[in-house]
Amino acid sequence: MSIDKMCISCVLFLMCPCYLTQTQQVGHTTLQLGGKDPYLLGKAAAIGAAFGCFSDSKPTYSSINLNCGCPSNAVSGRSGGASLMKEPYHVAKCVESMNKGVTDIYHAQTAAHNNDVMSRNDITPISVKHRLGVRDASTYNAADDKLKNDEEEALPECSAFIKAITMNGDVSKVQVHARLGLLGSFESDEDNNENAEQLWIPPTDVESTLISTTAAQPKVDHKRAQYKAKKKARQATINNRSIPPLRPGVVDMLADKFPHLEFVANGGIQSMEAVQDGIYNRSSDTSVIGSMVGRSVINHPSSFANADSLWQSDSSGNMSPSRGDVLLQYIQYCDLEEDRVRSMGVNVNSLAALRRRLVAVPFHLFVGEAGNNVYQRRIRKLASRVERYTAKGILIAALNEVPIESIDKSVGEFTHMDMKDYGGIERSGPLQKSIY
Numbered sequence: 001m002s003i004d005k006m007c008i009s010c011v012l013f014l015m016c017p018c019y020l021t022q023t024q025q026v027g028h029t030t031l032q033l034g035g036k037d038p039y040l041l042g043k044a045a046a047i048g049a050a051f052g053c054f055s056d057s058k059p060t061y062s063s064i065n066l067n068c069g070c071p072s073n074a075v076s077g078r079s080g081g082a083s084l085m086k087e088p089y090h091v092a093k094c095v096e097s098m099n100k101g102v103t104d105i106y107h108a109q110t111a112a113h114n115n116d117v118m119s120r121n122d123i124t125p126i127s128v129k130h131r132l133g134v135r136d137a138s139t140y141n142a143a144d145d146k147l148k149n150d151e152e153e154a155l156p157e158c159s160a161f162i163k164a165i166t167m168n169g170d171v172s173k174v175q176v177h178a179r180l181g182l183l184g185s186f187e188s189d190e191d192n193n194e195n196a197e198q199l200w201i202p203p204t205d206v207e208s209t210l211i212s213t214t215a216a217q218p219k220v221d222h223k224r225a226q227y228k229a230k231k232k233a234r235q236a237t238i239n240n241r242s243i244p245p246l247r248p249g250v251v252d253m254l255a256d257k258f259p260h261l262e263f264v265a266n267g268g269i270q271s272m273e274a275v276q277d278g279i280y281n282r283s284s285d286t287s288v289i290g291s292m293v294g295r296s297v298i299n300h301p302s303s304f305a306n307a308d309s310l311w312q313s314d315s316s317g318n319m320s321p322s323r324g325d326v327l328l329q330y331i332q333y334c335d336l337e338e339d340r341v342r343s344m345g346v347n348v349n350s351l352a353a354l355r356r357r358l359v360a361v362p363f364h365l366f367v368g369e370a371g372n373n374v375y376q377r378r379i380r381k382l383a384s385r386v387e388r389y390t391a392k393g394i395l396i397a398a399l400n401e402v403p404i405e406s407i408d409k410s411v412g413e414f415t416h417m418d419m420k421d422y423g424g425i426e427r428s429g430p431l432q433k434s435i436y
């Protein structure tokens, strides 16, 4: 069974105007780029491909991915994401530039190795994560959409997109989130109060001069406007993972249409069994080669803890660590990360944001086990005071609330949970909240 059979997405960090996140595959790490400037994406892809490979000869990232699937205003309005699906030929330019960037690194490496150990297969592959298509959120009608069949609603648009971006051979693998992306505001135009909608942007010098010379400006509570806009953006992100219907069948149709490409299916996969089902129950000659899981793995990580051992041939006999071991190792990582970021001289707010992100990651570690509620309550409470407490302090305090039998329980052993009883997978708890 190929190690490509599954990938678990997890966000590590965001940067603008190109943002980078990492997607874990069994034994591999993919670097995801977000952006719409072909030049910058090409440069970023080259940096990603070169990362690690000149120091210890093994590149850190086994592939580089372009995000054409995130419909959040913060991403699609500014730097691409799902809105790029409206411009397939522009995406083709982006992936061409990315491919050129990684190929340049390959040539630099072959020169460094005197050409003997490298083959063209060592060029870091480029992939694209995308949706079935995009619609305007304010006019989209989910009830109407549900009445349409897959061929009519999604297949033609998505096929045209895939054709355009793969035409020149720059991309041979795509990850398809099998639902539409809804762009813009979810309210109709009449309901839209523009002042409340927009994220506050600092005025330019010219604007500042104009403002200071114009009499009696209405007072705007920027903090409140910012808060409301963020709340709306977060809600739009959540809506985008539940309102448009999932059309997993379209991924199979696409795979039939483009048998020379590799497809990874994403959306609504709730368990390891469903991942295996999606793989083993597909015909052997399909080019759907894997499943990607988002929220379920965030919400109940231990139920996916055995994923590696299912596909990694060399992991035989490896005992899975206890939850306590996992958390203690993670706490060490938090400490190093805080030190690293503090040494860069960041301000208090950035440090607080980092801490919130750090403590969100192990929030679901004890789901289904004794002590989970009090562990989560403690993290939530202390996370509201991240200006005062370090991530390490918060996590140790939370761990102290957990009974020893849960701490000692191996991550591979878990209590089955019906995610519907746990709030469903519509959202991904505080991790999502801290990121979007």
Ligand SMILES: Cc1cc2nc3c(=O)[nH]c(=O)nc-3n(C[C@H](O)[C@H](O)[C@H](O)COP(=O)(O)O)c2cc1C
Pocket: 009, 010, 011, 021, 032, 067, 069, 070, 129, 177, 241, 266, 267, 268, 269, 292, 293, 294, 295, 296, 298, 427, 428, 431, 432, 435
């Ligand atoms: C907290 C969170 C962060 C995400 N960040 C990214 C991201 O950076 N890049 C990306 O392509 N998808 C991202 N996604 C979307 C997932 O990869 C996935 O497409 C989506 O959640 C649907 O899959 P699911 O039904 O298994 O959750 C994120 C999802 C969540 C919940």
